[in-house]
Amino acid sequence: MDLCLFAEFSFQSLSQYVLNGLLMGALFALIALGYTLVYGIIELVNFAHGDVFMLGCVLTYFLCMFAPEYPTSLIFIPLLLLIVPICCSLLNITINYLVYRPLRKAPRLVPLVSALGVSFVLINVGQMAIGTSPKSIQAQLLPSETNQSSANRETENATRSNEASEELTRPRRSWLTWADILLIGTVIPAMTGLALLVKFTKIGKAMRATAQNPIAARLMGINVEFVIALTFALGGIFAGLAAVVFTLKITTIDYLMGYKNGLYAFTAAVVGGVGSIPGAVLGGILIGLIYSLGAVYIGGAWVDACIFGTLIILLVFRPSGILGTRVREKV
Amino acid sequence: MSQPILELKGVHTSYGVIEVLKGISIKVEPKQIVTVIGANGAGKTTTLMTISGCVPIQKGEILFNGQPIHRTPAHQILKMGLAQSPEGRKIFPRLTVKENLEMGAFTRNDKAGIQQDIEKAYHLFPILKDRQKQLGGTLSGGEQQMLAIARALMSRPKMLLLDEPSLGLAPMIILKIFDAIQELNREGMSVLLVEQNARLALKIAHWGYVLETGTVTMSAAAQELLHDPRVQAAYLGE
Ligand SMILES: Nc1ncnc2c1ncn2[C@@H]1O[C@H](COP(=O)(O)OP(=O)(O)O)[C@@H](O)[C@H]1O
Ligand SMILES: [Mg+2]
Numbered sequence: 405m406d407l408c409l410f411a412e413f414s415f416q417s418l419s420q421y422v423l424n425g426l427l428m429g430a431l432f433a434l435i436a437l438g439y440t441l442v443y444g445i446i447e448l449v450n451f452a453h454g455d456v457f458m459l460g461c462v463l464t465y466f467l468c469m470f471a472p473e474y475p476t477s478l479i480f481i482p483l484l485l486l487i488v489p490i491c492c493s494l495l496n497i498t499i500n501y502l503v504y505r506p507l508r509k510a511p512r513l514v515p516l517v518s519a520l521g522v523s524f525v526l527i528n529v530g531q532m533a534i535g536t537s538p539k540s541i542q543a544q545l546l547p548s549e550t551n552q553s554s555a556n557r558e559t560e561n562a563t564r565s566n567e568a569s570e571e572l573t574r575p576r577r578s579w580l581t582w583a584d585i586l587l588i589g590t591v592i593p594a595m596t597g598l599a600l601l602v603k604f605t606k607i608g609k610a611m612r613a614t615a616q617n618p619i620a621a622r623l624m625g626i627n628v629e630f631v632i633a634l635t636f637a638l639g640g641i642f643a644g645l646a647a648v649v650f651t652l653k654i655t656t657i658d659y660l661m662g663y664k665n666g667l668y669a670f671t672a673a674v675v676g677g678v679g680s681i682p683g684a685v686l687g688g689i690l691i692g693l694i695y696s697l698g699a700v701y702i703g704g705a706w707v708d709a710c711i712f713g714t715l716i717i718l719l720v721f722r723p724s725g726i727l728g729t730r731v732r733e734k735v
Numbered sequence: 736m737s738q739p740i741l742e743l744k745g746v747h748t749s750y751g752v753i754e755v756l757k758g759i760s761i762k763v764e765p766k767q768i769v770t771v772i773g774a775n776g777a778g779k780t781t782t783l784m785t786i787s788g789c790v791p792i793q794k795g796e797i798l799f800n801g802q803p804i805h806r807t808p809a810h811q812i813l814k815m816g817l818a819q820s821p822e823g824r825k826i827f828p829r830l831t832v833k834e835n836l837e838m839g840a841f842t843r844n845d846k847a848g849i850q851q852d853i854e855k856a857y858h859l860f861p862i863l864k865d866r867q868k869q870l871g872g873t874l875s876g877g878e879q880q881m882l883a884i885a886r887a888l889m890s891r892p893k894m895l896l897l898d899e900p901s902l903g904l905a906p907m908i909i910l911k912i913f914d915a916i917q918e919l920n921r922e923g924m925s926v927l928l929v930e931q932n933a934r935l936a937l938k939i940a941h942w943g944y945v946l947e948t949g950t951v952t953m954s955a956a957a958q959e960l961l962h963d964p965r966v967q968a969a970y971l972g973e
Contacts, residue, residue: 606841613827613838620825622789625813625842625890729829 420579421696427584429692430591431653434646435669436676436684437598438496438639444615444679445635447512451519452499454666455526456640460492460647461657462533464541468651471543481545481652485590489644496640497633505629523663530659538658545652546582583653590649594642595685602681611635615679668695671715677728686726690714738801740765740894740925741786741817746795746805748778748785755781757949758795761927763894763942768916768926770936770957772970773946779929780822782946783896786927787819788812800893814842816893820900822929824883828872832863835871835882839889849889856885859915877908884915894925901932913939933970937961945970 438453464484471480499522507515580588602608614621614631622628650665651657668691676687691711698710718726741763748756755778763769773779784790786797788809797805804812818839827835836856840849857864860881866874874882880900887895897916901909909932917939920926930936936957937943943960945953953960960966 609830609834609838610841613830613841616827616829617825619789620821620827621838622809623787623813623819623821623825624838624886625810626838627808627810 417700421700422693423579425693425696426689427587427653427692428695429672429689430587431646431650431688432665432669432672432691432695433685433688434591434594434642434649435665436672436688437595437642437681439670439673440676440678440681440684441635441639443673445611445618445632446504446508446515448504448515448519449670450504450639451516451666452522452526453496453639453643454664454669455523455530455662456492456495456499457643457647457650457665457669458530458657458659458662459495459526459533460488460644461651461661462530462659463488463491464648464651465534465539465657468541468543468545471545474544474547477543477545481586481648484648484652485645488648489641492644492647493637493640496636496643500633500636505632527659527662530662534657534659536659538656540656541651546586549581581653583649587649587653590645594645598638598642598681607631607634668711671711675715675718675725677725680725680727680729683725683727690726737765739763739798740800741927742796742798743782743786744796744798746782746785746797747793748781748790749793750781750790754793755949756785756793759946759949759951761944761951763925763927765925766920766923767941768920768928768939769942769944770928770930770940771944771946772930772933772936772960772966774970775931776948777946778949779931779946780898783819783821783898783927783929786812786896787817810842813890813892816891817896818887818890818892818894819896820880820883820887820898822898822902824876824879826871826874826879826882826886828870830871831868832871832874832882833867835886836863836889839886842890852889852891856888859888859918860885877904877912880904880908880912881915884912888919892924894927895919897926897928899930899932900928901930901935909935933966934961937966 435454435457438456439450442448442450442453467484467487471477503518503522504515507518602611610621610626611631611634613624614626614628618628621631669688672687672691673684674687675690676683676685694710694714695707698707702710739762741761743759743761745758745760746756747754747758759782761769761771761782771779771782781790785792788804788807792805795805796803799812799815799817802815804815804817807815827838830838833853836853837849840852843849857867862878863881863885866878871879871882884897884900900912900916904912913935916926916928928936928940937960940957943955943957944951945960945966953963953966955963
């Protein structure tokens with residue numbers, strides 16, 4: 405183990421893993437936003453959110469079966485980035501309308517348990533759609549990489565087995581894969597868009613006001629139910645964007661991926677300060693870095709321990725997360 | 736007599752199985768200040784929240800300018816011209832003073848008019864102008880109360896519901912706020928004022944109701960209530 409630590413430690417590989425961590429972190433952040441937005445408005449940990457992401461991946465997988473040959477497939481990607489987020493968004497709105505909305509006045513534990521229930525239902529839907537074994541997309545949508553063993557794949561492998569060291573020491577040329585460029589090109593506009601929406605538009609201000617005091621928001625003439633639906637819609641859009649990028653980058657999906665990635669993203673939201681939008685981004689990147697560096701330098705089997713260990717240590721010293729406000733002002 | 740601007744007819748409201756309002760009837764004539772006084776827990780806040788549509792009504796009717804509003808969603812009631820400054824102020828703590836005022840004008844789209852009304856609010860409570868860039872949560876209790884009233888006025892309401900504007904404030908500040916309420920009323924604003932500070936409320940009101948555990952037990956001109964021995968014993972500490 406120690407030997408292998410020395411063998412791996414070169415600046416070049418370190419920078420690649422850091423980059424990789426940042427990229428995975430951006431994906432976690434995208435999912436984390438769905439948790440944090442909903443929590444900010446109705447104080448519900450929407451456990452089903454990760455599975456909405458999973459179904460987005462499943463949808464992407466099926467849509468990819470209809471993908472045209474490369475390079476025509478490049479036109480197909482924007483289509484994916486349109487269809488999948490819209491479907492995830494509609495799914496999220498429907499879940500809110502059918503399950504959470506009727507429970508709005510119930511004690512807080514009730515919607516929380518219902519969210520778990522919805523999560524199981526969605527997992528079953530995913531299982532029915534693709535079965536229990538992992539599935540890989542066959543179509544080639546992006547230009548082929550000059551270097552097949554991209555570091556992304558390696559980190560993935562490293563998290564799966566401890567014996568990836570052989571592969572990890574292999575030299576590599578490309579820093580960014582095409583999928584990574586797609587990721588960056590999706591995440592940055594999406595997050596900028598959200599920031600602008602929340603900060604400057606009237607409906608964005610209504611969202612902030614509702615999060616800060618829902619009763620006062622109603623008294624201002626804000627249709628709070630509409631704001632809640634919009635929040636679920638936004639969360640769905642981000643889950644859908646993450647799903648497309650994730651599926652094209654990792655290329656393998658399974659029906660339980662929503663549980664694991666959802667948990668990482670939720671941790672990211674909590675670490676950053678649940679309810680805080682910049683917090684979710686920061687938390688996502690932090691978790692991504694631990695995910696990537698932990699897998700390589702500590703060992704794939706320890707990744708989860710590292711992530712949740714960080715969560716616990718951080719919450720001991722900063723219970724409200726990095727950027728969270730301490731206690732919500734409640735009268 | 737003219738049609739009342741607000742009328743509650745036998746309003747019942749419950750939280751779960753607990754009935755809090757047991758069929759109360761209240762009338763507010765246009766351009767008047769009407770006060771509802773009562774002990775803590777009598778149901779004053781519930782009354783205002785039922786009127787504003789934030790708590791569902793069980794039975795009875797609420798008419799605003801003759802139109803039934805007891806099945807109307809809260810955001811539409813505000814649009815009809817009925818605004819509330821709620822108990823505990825409920826300022827948006829992480830919005831600035833100016834943004835809080837802008838939220839008050841959420842249902843409006845006339846930018847110039849909104850800007851004009853913000854200036855009017857600063858005229859009514861000059862301290863808010865000095866604080867306009869400060870976050871709502873950093874204001875003192877009195878400043879928050881002023882902001883809550885000013886914010887409610889930003890929708891250009893026909894009527895104002897005020898829930899305990901004097902609560903927890905120093906006497907000097909209370910006087911300022913009650914002066915402002917009277918000034919608004921002189922300009923034609925109808926006001927339904929809920930107070931535990933009965934003496935103060937009855938002094939500025941035209942009409943008063945006494946609410947005891949969800950039932951209206953007295954209804955008379957405010958001056959009359961001020962001199963009623965039962966009111967004096969129970970609410971004026973004499
Ligand atoms: N959200 C609520 N859920 C359950 N009971 C409530 C709620 N709000 C108020 N109550 C109860 O209703 C009664 C009236 O409360 P409230 O209208 O706040 O009285 P007041 O404003 O006159 O002090 C009290 O007994 C209070 O405990
Ligand atoms: Mg009260």
